Amino acid sequence: MSTAIEVTGLEKAYAGKPAVNHIHFQVQKGSCFGLLGPNGAGKSTTMKILSCITQADRGSVQVLGYDVAKQAEEVKKFIGYVPQNITLYEKLSAYDNLVFFGELYGVRGKALKERIMEVLQQVGLADRANDAVGTFSGGMMRRINIAAALLHRPKFMILDEPTVGIDPQSRNHIFELIRTLKEEGMTIIYSTHYMEEVEALCDDVAIIDHGEVVAKGALNDILAQYGGKSVYLELESDIEPNLTLIEGSSVARHGRGWKIETDNVLKTISEVAELCRMKGYKPIQLEVVRPSLEMVFLQLTGTSLRDA
Numbered sequence: 001m002s003t004a005i006e007v008t009g010l011e012k013a014y015a016g017k018p019a020v021n022h023i024h025f026q027v028q029k030g031s032c033f034g035l036l037g038p039n040g041a042g043k044s045t046t047m048k049i050l051s052c053i054t055q056a057d058r059g060s061v062q063v064l065g066y067d068v069a070k071q072a073e074e075v076k077k078f079i080g081y082v083p084q085n086i087t088l089y090e091k092l093s094a095y096d097n098l099v100f101f102g103e104l105y106g107v108r109g110k111a112l113k114e115r116i117m118e119v120l121q122q123v124g125l126a127d128r129a130n131d132a133v134g135t136f137s138g139g140m141m142r143r144i145n146i147a148a149a150l151l152h153r154p155k156f157m158i159l160d161e162p163t164v165g166i167d168p169q170s171r172n173h174i175f176e177l178i179r180t181l182k183e184e185g186m187t188i189i190y191s192t193h194y195m196e197e198v199e200a201l202c203d204d205v206a207i208i209d210h211g212e213v214v215a216k217g218a219l220n221d222i223l224a225q226y227g228g229k230s231v232y233l234e235l236e237s238d239i240e241p242n243l244t245l246i247e248g249s250s251v252a253r254h255g256r257g258w259k260i261e262t263d264n265v266l267k268t269i270s271e272v273a274e275l276c277r278m279k280g281y282k283p284i285q286l287e288v289v290r291p292s293l294e295m296v297f298l299q300l301t302g303t304s305l306r307d308a
Helices: 043-050 072-077 094-104 109-122 138-150 168-183 195-201 219-226 265-279 293-301
Strands: 003-014 017-028 032-036 058-063 079-082 156-160 187-192 204-209 212-218 230-235 249-254 257-262 283-289
Touching (some): 017 043, 017 058, 017 187, 017 212, 032 043, 043 058, 043 156, 072 079, 109 138, 138 156, 138 168, 168 187, 168 195, 195 293, 204 219, 204 293, 212 219, 212 293, 219 293, 257 283
Parallel strands (some): 032 187, 032 204, 079 156, 156 187
Antiparallel strands (some): 003 017, 204 212, 230 257, 230 283
């Protein structure tokens, strides 16, 4: 898989305060790349630089070999950008909004009419083409924003917090659309502060905190490198098991059960099962806990993502 986007030493400050501080990452062609971090971490600034909306103070971004600062007009031709804030004319219909944006992208006439119906179908709103956007839910408006970014058949999609404040139906539509676009070979950059979305959609990830990349790489590699290994036990009764008998582990209360941090999950789960048998404990749940991005972020920054 070859590199589609290369970000090197990117810096951007506003009123002397760094928003993005010397960040580096690569995005592979045909992948979904997650840019994860709390609000104010620098994700939107990075997205705007990649989309040729804002210029960096230092560093460079190469998109398919084009420099976004020096060759912005070329880069804009094959990037579809979905901003964090909805940008639609609420008094116009969905169709008329897409005519406006299509013409901005240089798509006109019969080709534009055909393309509008295609993208409306893709976002699941073909039956609402002639309705005023002002009558749509926030999630439906977001889907029209995505449709607008698809009109010129971009090679890359950049989505900045596309599911903030939307209904579950629209969220599912967006997820399925992203998966379909990726299967068709599109490269996607997905910015969010929702960890579960990155875990559900992304192949690679860069975690940003205070304008700096604190971890990056393949999602599974990051989880394996930084995520703690643990076993979860939940019992049928309120008995508190004596888990101090499990060697080489750290035990803490977790929800209705206990989480046992360990370097050898197979040995630990076997020992816990044997302990339950010997003591007559009745487990409801005994399983290996998959590392999560929540654990990773907490380990790297010392705070949870939503509180950061």
